[in-house]
Amino acid sequence: MYRYPEDYALRSASELDLALSAVPAYRDWRAVDPGPQAPLDERCAALPLLNKAHLRAHGLEAFLAPGHALAEGLARGAIDTVSTSGTTDEQMVLTWNQAWWNASEAASWTLNRHAAQAGLADHAEALLTSPLSTGVPSPDGKPLAMLRRRLGRFLYLNEHLDSAAWPDTHIRRMVRELDAFRPVVLEGSPTLLARFARRSVELGLRCWQPRLIVTSYEFPSRVLLRQVRRAFDAPIMSSYGCTEAGCVLTQCEAGCFHQNAAFARVEFQPLAARFGKPGVGRIALTSFGNPWRVLLRFDVGDLVRLRPPETPCACGRTDGIVADAVEGRVNDVTFDARGQLVTVDELDRRASGVNDVLEYQVTQNATDSWTACAVCGRDGAIAELAAALGDLYGGRVAVALVAAIPAEVSGKHRLARCAASFSEAMFEGPMRAP
Structure with a gap:
């Protein structure tokens, strides 16, 4: 069995009771709940899985905790709304609690030695993604000034939808902006990071070296990461999570993925035995402590390969599940x-x-x-x-x-x-x- 923090079972039960007793989206789930006298795992296993179709069907207000009103939260700036970029599903609108996300992210940084040593807090961070994922898209396809792509401590390097069509001038501009901005962290999708690294090397350009490179948004392909390493010397950390559930798994310095157990409960369902892949299965996520979106048993649509509990990770961390790999999207098998x-x-x-x-x-x-x-x-x-x-x-x-x-x-x-x-x-x- 994996080890969990002392309050993990209590927080899991509290989120379950809150959702079933007071959150409108889960009203119909009450009929199949064995009740608080039953073991926690038995109660959870009796419930359905939540998916994006359910999130769309119920709407934003149906997932709020008692005492929280959507209009009031938006008016005072406690929350915002964002559109998820999806991968295979269509986009959807969600509430966004920046303070909760920041806390989830900060907790995830402790699960990687390089991130912990970088002193991340109010650090400068550059992001290289499609503007459909995050950032500032160009409304007419023309370049946007650097100031228009700055948001607090963040610099969004790319405003163009088609990274395959980046001209050399765009590569040179991103290199100049990295040198001027000098980010502690460079975060991006593996595809765009690889294309930028490959093109900068071909042009003979030397990039600013951040303390850490974080990959997210896509599967961290080895094919792509070896190109990133041609241009950057920094350690590369894969961060696994989603807009709906926050930062869930973080790749440690030894290469394993550790659960951010202070902010998410993870459940696991193995692949059928006929596939001969013990330890590989899909996961469902329950968020802890986000009153603006009570998320219970969310099927995120990804596969992981669990590391046997009796084989601890070389990094020495022991709280929560440990995965040897995120195996990719279920829909991409x-x-x-x-x-x-x-x-x-x-x-x-x-x-x-x-x-x-x-x-x-x-x-x-x-x-x-x-x-x-x-x-x-x-x-x-x-x-x-x-x-x-x-x-x-x-x-x-x-x-x-x-x-x-x-x-x-x-x-x-x-x-x-x-x-x-x-x-x-x-x-x-x-x-x-x-």
Whole structure:
């Protein structure tokens, strides 16, 4: 069993009781609750999972804790509203409690030695993402002045929707702005960080070196991160979370992902045994202490690979679950010729074994039909990638050379697509705290 903070069970039960007794969105869940006399895990396992469709259907006010009113919170600036960028689902509007998010983020920094030593608090931070994820989009596609992209301690480096079309002038401008702003942290999506790093190296430009690079918004592909390391010497930390639930898992200096147990309860449901992937499953999240959005058992749509509790992480941290990897989106799994499930992490491990593959995406259109497109840095890499993917899937994979992998409508990039991925039958057993 994993170890949890002393107040973890109490906080979990308190959020459950609050949601079922006083939060309108969970009114219908009361009928299936075994009651407070039942063990906590039994009560949670009897309840449905929350998803984005439910969030949309109920609306913002239905998730407020008692004594909180949406109009009043917006009027006095306690909250704002934001649109999530999604990945595979459509965008949605959520309440945003900046103070709660800041506290969740600060707690997550303690789970990585490099972040803890950087003295993060009111630090300067540069962000490199699609403006659909966060930042200031250009309304007419023209460059925006640096002052228009400054917000407090943050500098948003990119205002353009298509990072594949960045001209050299934009790369040079971002290099100049990093040198002028001198951020302690550079945070971004792996795709945009890799494209910026690759282009800056090609142009012979030396970038300002932050204390820490944080990847979020997308799967942290090894293919992309090795390009980031060509331009930056700073340690790279992957931060896993979502707009709905805050900062949930943080990659430590030893490479494992640790639960931010002060701010989130994590439940786990394993993949069906027929897939032969013990420890891999999906997770559901319950937030602690956010009165402006009481979030209970939210199915975030991602897979993780748990580290066995009897094998502690080398970093020495022991509170909460520990994952060896975030395996990627449930909707992005593919299947080999035998019907065995292939996670994004497994796919990326295989693709990263081919040097000079710079970007790639695999599409599965049928049970025995796979295609891929890739950006490569040398002749021969396409054939090597096709061979590696063919070995992974047990069938021929045709790989096409392209100039860039296009983004989704969300502005994010996916490594895999499958016409029919998700099914409840992929999982077995109850969703419960591991």
